[in-house]
Each structure stands twice: as C-alpha cells, then as structure tokens.
Amino acid sequence: MTVAPDHDLVTAAADVLGRMGDGASALRALEWTPSPGEGEGTWLPTTLALMRAQGRTLTASPAVAMTRAHVLIPDAIPTDLTVMAGFEIDPADDVVYMVLPADIDDAARVVVDLPLQGLAVVDPSSLSVDGSGVQPLDPAAASRMFCRLDDCKLLPDEAGLTERRIAADGIARFMISAELLGAAEHLMDTAVLYARERIQFGEPIGSFQAVQHMLAEAEAQLYGLRAAIEQLAPLFHGLSAEEADHYVTLLKALAGRTGQRVSQATLQVLGAVGFTWEHEHHRYAKRILTLDALLGSGKSLAFRLGCSALGNQVPRLAVIR
Amino acid sequence: MIEAVDTGSVVLNGPPLSPQSTRLQFRQWLSDARASLADPARGADYGDRLESVRTLQAKLYDVGWARIGWPEHLGGLGGDARHRAVINDELTAAGFSSRYALEHLEILAPALVAHWQPEQLREVLPKFLRGDELWCQGFSEPDAGSDLVAMRTSATLDGNEYVIRGRKIWTSWALYAQRCVVLARTGAPSERHRGLSVFFVDMDSAGIEVRPLRQANGLEELAEVIFDDVRVPRSGLIGHEGGGWTVALDVLSCERSAFAWLRQARLHARVEALAQSTDTGSAGDLGNVLIDLFAVRMASAGAVNELANGRFIGPGAAPVKVLLTDAEQHTYDLAHRLYDSDLILGTRSHSAPMAEWQEEYLFSRAVSIYGGTRQMQLATIARFLLELPASERRA
Numbered sequence: 001m002t003v004a005p006d007h008d009l010v011t012a013a014a015d016v017l018g019r020m021g022d023g024a025s026a027l028r029a030l031e032w033t034p035s036p037g038e039g040e041g042t043w044l045p046t047t048l049a050l051m052r053a054q055g056r057t058l059t060a061s062p063a064v065a066m067t068r069a070h071v072l073i074p075d076a077i078p079t080d081l082t083v084m085a086g087f088e089i090d091p092a093d094d095v096v097y098m099v100l101p102a103d104i105d106d107a108a109r110v111v112v113d114l115p116l117q118g119l120a121v122v123d124p125s126s127l128s129v130d131g132s133g134v135q136p137l138d139p140a141a142a143s144r145m146f147c148r149l150d151d152c153k154l155l156p157d158e159a160g161l162t163e164r165r166i167a168a169d170g171i172a173r174f175m176i177s178a179e180l181l182g183a184a185e186h187l188m189d190t191a192v193l194y195a196r197e198r199i200q201f202g203e204p205i206g207s208f209q210a211v212q213h214m215l216a217e218a219e220a221q222l223y224g225l226r227a228a229i230e231q232l233a234p235l236f237h238g239l240s241a242e243e244a245d246h247y248v249t250l251l252k253a254l255a256g257r258t259g260q261r262v263s264q265a266t267l268q269v270l271g272a273v274g275f276t277w278e279h280e281h282h283r284y285a286k287r288i289l290t291l292d293a294l295l296g297s298g299k300s301l302a303f304r305l306g307c308s309a310l311g312n313q314v315p316r317l318a319v320i321r
Numbered sequence: 322m323i324e325a326v327d328t329g330s331v332v333l334n335g336p337p338l339s340p341q342s343t344r345l346q347f348r349q350w351l352s353d354a355r356a357s358l359a360d361p362a363r364g365a366d367y368g369d370r371l372e373s374v375r376t377l378q379a380k381l382y383d384v385g386w387a388r389i390g391w392p393e394h395l396g397g398l399g400g401d402a403r404h405r406a407v408i409n410d411e412l413t414a415a416g417f418s419s420r421y422a423l424e425h426l427e428i429l430a431p432a433l434v435a436h437w438q439p440e441q442l443r444e445v446l447p448k449f450l451r452g453d454e455l456w457c458q459g460f461s462e463p464d465a466g467s468d469l470v471a472m473r474t475s476a477t478l479d480g481n482e483y484v485i486r487g488r489k490i491w492t493s494w495a496l497y498a499q500r501c502v503v504l505a506r507t508g509a510p511s512e513r514h515r516g517l518s519v520f521f522v523d524m525d526s527a528g529i530e531v532r533p534l535r536q537a538n539g540l541e542e543l544a545e546v547i548f549d550d551v552r553v554p555r556s557g558l559i560g561h562e563g564g565g566w567t568v569a570l571d572v573l574s575c576e577r578s579a580f581a582w583l584r585q586a587r588l589h590a591r592v593e594a595l596a597q598s599t600d601t602g603s604a605g606d607l608g609n610v611l612i613d614l615f616a617v618r619m620a621s622a623g624a625v626n627e628l629a630n631g632r633f634i635g636p637g638a639a640p641v642k643v644l645l646t647d648a649e650q651h652t653y654d655l656a657h658r659l660y661d662s663d664l665i666l667g668t669r670s671h672s673a674p675m676a677e678w679q680e681e682y683l684f685s686r687a688v689s690i691y692g693g694t695r696q697m698q699l700a701t702i703a704r705f706l707l708e709l710p711a712s713e714r715r716a
Contacts, residue, residue: 306604
C-alpha cells in the first residue's frame, strides 16, 4: 500500500485541531489563509489535508465559509477579518434563510449572497439564528439563520459574480469532500479496531467473514474516494470553470455516498454499543449526514449529473498526464 | 520527440512525449485516420472479431502507436504504462470496442517486463504488440480456483528442459493464442506458494490440447488447456525457479488494476450510449453510474501511475477491482432497466446494437468472478489493507 504524500500534513493538522479545540484559533495557529489565490501552489493540498484532519477529529472550523467569502468577493475582504459566506436555502420575499457551514460566533462579517439579486457583507448581529423546526443534525458544521432583506443593503450583481459563485461552490464542495473522507476514515479505523478486539464465540469478530466483507466493501468505496481526491487535487487549478464544476460535483456526490455507506457499515460492525449516546459513532454519522446535505447531497447531485449527461458526451478527466 | 506524420508513421526524434501530449496527438491522428480504420467486427464468430482486432493492432503498430509505452530495448518506442493508458482511452472514445486478447498487454506483459530476461522478451513482445501473436494466462485449475496455491500442474527439470504436466481451466483466448504464461509447481506441494514457477510456453508444443468452453453468453472465449508432458526450454522460465508466486502476484495486480483502466475507458463509451436513450426518469440511476465510473477511473489511474514507476500495487488492486465490478455491473443493470424486455426478447429492435447490449449484459454478470472473485477481493482487503485477524477455526 502506498502512503499518501499528505499523510504527515493530515496528522499534523489533526494534532493542532485536537489540541486547540476551537477551530478558528486552530486555523490561525496553522497560519491558514482562506484565499486560494491564483494558480497552483500549496494552498489546495494544505487545505484538503486540514479538512481531512477536521473530519477525523470531528472538530469544526469556519474554513469552508471563509473560503467561500474570499472566492465570492476577493477584493472586498480584509484578510485579518473572519468573513464567512453561507448557502441560501429558502428564497422568500423579505427574509433570507441561509445555512452557514460554521459557528456564527466566530464571524466578524457574513456575506449574504442572493443569486440574481445581489450580495451584502453584514455584521453578524443583523443575523438571527433560526431556532424553529428541524435543526441541523450537526450544529457545529452547519447553523441555520435568517436576516431581513431590509437590513442587508444588497449590492446588485456585478460582472463576473456568477462565475465566482460557481467557483466558490466548487472549492467548497472539494473541501467538504475532504472532510467527509476524514470523518469516514475515522469511523473505519474505529470499527476495525473494535473488530480486532471484540470477542464473541471465542474469537475476535473481525475474524468472521461476514464482518470482514462488510468492512472490506466499505474500505473499497473509501479507497475510491481517497484516490479521487488525491488525483483531482493537482489537476484542479488547470481545469476550465466548466470542467472544475463537473468533476467536483462528481467528487462531492461520491464523497456523500461513500460517507453514508461507511457510516452504515461501521455501525453494523459496532453493533448496539455503536448506537449509544456515549459512543462517538452517532456524532460522526451526523457530521457525515450534515456534510452530505451541504451544497447538494449524493442523491440530488447524482440526479443533476444524470440530467446533464442526457444526450451529451460523457466527459473524461485527463487524469493521466 | 514523437511526431505523428499524417496517417503515416510516427517518427522518433528525442525524448518521448508526455502522456498528455501523446493523448492529444493520438486523438488527432485517429480522427484523421478514422475512415481508413475498419470498425472491429462484432459478429457471432469470435475468431472473426479477434481477427479484426489484430488488423487494427497491426496498423497501430506499423504507424508506431502500439509501440509507444514500451521500452526501446524490448522493441518499443519508449514511454510507460501512462502512454498506453491514454492511447487505450482515446481508442474507446473514438468508438472502438473491447480489444479482447490484447488486454493481456496490460495484464501479463508488465510482469514479464519486470521478471523475464530482456533478451527472451525482446524475441516475443513485438509480435504480441503487433497482434501477430496472442498470449494467454494458464493459472486456474479445476481444483484450484480461488485457492490458487492448491494448484497441481507440475514442471520437472529434465536435462535442459522443463516438462509440464497438468490441466488449466478458464484460460481466456487459449484457442487463439500462440503462447501461454503457465504457473506450475516446481517444488513439493507442501512448499505451497514457495514451490511455484512461471513459464512461457509455445501453444504449438507437442502435448498441448485446447478444449474450448462455451460461456453463458454464447462465446467460446474460455478454454481448458491440457499439458501432457510438454517440454519447455530452460530459457522459458520467467524469474527464478520457486519465484513464481511473486510473478503471479504482479500479474494479478495488473489484472485487477491496470485492466480496470481499460474497462472503465470502454464503459465510458457504453454509458455515453445509454445517456442517449435515458430520460429524466432514470437520471438518478445514470448519475450514480457516472459516479461509479469516476471512482474507478481515479483509482485505476493511480495504479497506472504506480506501474509507470515500476511498482505493482499488489493488495491495493483489490479495491480497484471491487470498484470496477460495481461500475460495470451497474452500467449493464441500467441498460437492462432502460431497454427492459427489448434487451431480453428483442421486442422492439432486431438491431445489431441491441444484440451487443445483450451479450455484454450477460458478460457483465461475471466481472465479479473473473480475475479473482469479489469474495477473494474482499478477503484480500480485510487481510492486507485492514489487517483483520484470520479465523482461528480455519487455521
């Protein structure tokens, strides 16, 4: 088996995230910058390692929300301010409901973005946390809020904003996919460790083929996701906007689907103890469900991908160069 | 630099092109030469199909493309597995179908490059590269399928020759092949995998009998091969005596990973064909197949890159094969759902394309069997990647 080149990076980031507890401080300690900038460089591999570590340690940080803000309005954001951008979820007449993939308390400013209408950079005090109805399964990874349009002073869409929205969604999908990989990897490690140690019928349950095959099926899916992230990362900046959008949509769909499969297989191996409040499994499972739901779940993206393939060529990424 | 000159020959001038440049130049050449290249036959006669694949391969060889990706000292034009991968990708994108026996260029040949003496390989590789000769793989036996190490075919040294005796089965293309890569036991059965060796055997040697097996999809691609005191010169030993398991593992590594690249390339074309007849009602299924294809493409690309650096990924090939199995079976499941009774009964069309879908659908049921069953891939992942304990009851 080959060791991933960013293996050390993930371990180091996981160490800092684990120690700091608070994600925003960890980002500062790691001297992480939210702006992908121009061209290739080390930003993407470093950021993906950070997100993977965040998934493994089940920590939360405003990294995705900050990067979204910087891609949306690169020139309007001072780098020393924590500015975040979320996703609009429910267009209404005078109120904007949005999901912020972060904790609102960390925000110095929030970008309220309404496609076709415009955007505004607002003080978090003008946003209200939406406490009604169903709450996000993992509140650390997604908080739901709303603001009144009157308080926002929307600036109209300017040239290039549509392209930047697609780019912002793309990079956010890539980052969330890496976090999904990390969370699924952690669940797999936990279940494998348990299968080696848990004795039933006088043997570790990991020696039974039924258990081995369940974990191996999940590991095969995980292998595919890991390969997809590792192969796509070095090519990403060289892709056209259209290509980047397509492949990162495939990636996010694969990541969501893989996360759920790993979550179910590992729960099955952990058995009843894995379904207790004390066991960490449910917290990872909820993180995975939450990340899957952000910016299109595996199911909805699969439908979208299928629709756009109808009557068209199936693009092939020139992954071997 | 390799330059494609019209539809003429590819000339060498300096270091080989990058795989990406090779891709673009080959695409251009293929588009210019497409009219002069016959579509591979897809009729009922399997021999005719192989013949048309060989005709295309000879053309690609004479122009130079089929020599790219192989070392110059073995008759190639330089480059590595990545160059072959992009050329295969482009061939399928241009509509060429499965390359059948030539798939052994990605399964058997890389292990021979790694383990056999170059002076021996140089004699036979160019003939295979041109499609003049075909190779087959003699591994499985009637009593040794998943438990390959239980195989009993023996090779005994007699003077300067090995004498092979035994029986191989499920040998693809044996009926059409001129050479066979045979796994045989040179040690005692108690030595298990340490007593195995690999031999390169002429299929026209005295004592070889090939009995074709008709598959469930109607084709006679598989065969049983009987070795009745077949004499092989010492130079036909690949690697060293008793080192056959290492060679076999490298072959299996390619059969489960580099091969997956070939299949996913073809599957992209097949899914593209399905996308022309799908409606939004099946868009979700189509999307999921595209995601399957994306996963196996990315995973097998990783394996090809490793191979280009001279590394066989070994147990890492098992998850790639699982991903391929999912992608291929889900592709044809979707075809079945879309074409429904037409695929089974021919209710609406009597066309050749639907006959092709029907045959491929049946073959796709066996992806989870050939090259090591899905059960064995899962056992490999459990043991070598997840390091789960072996059962005490079995031990």
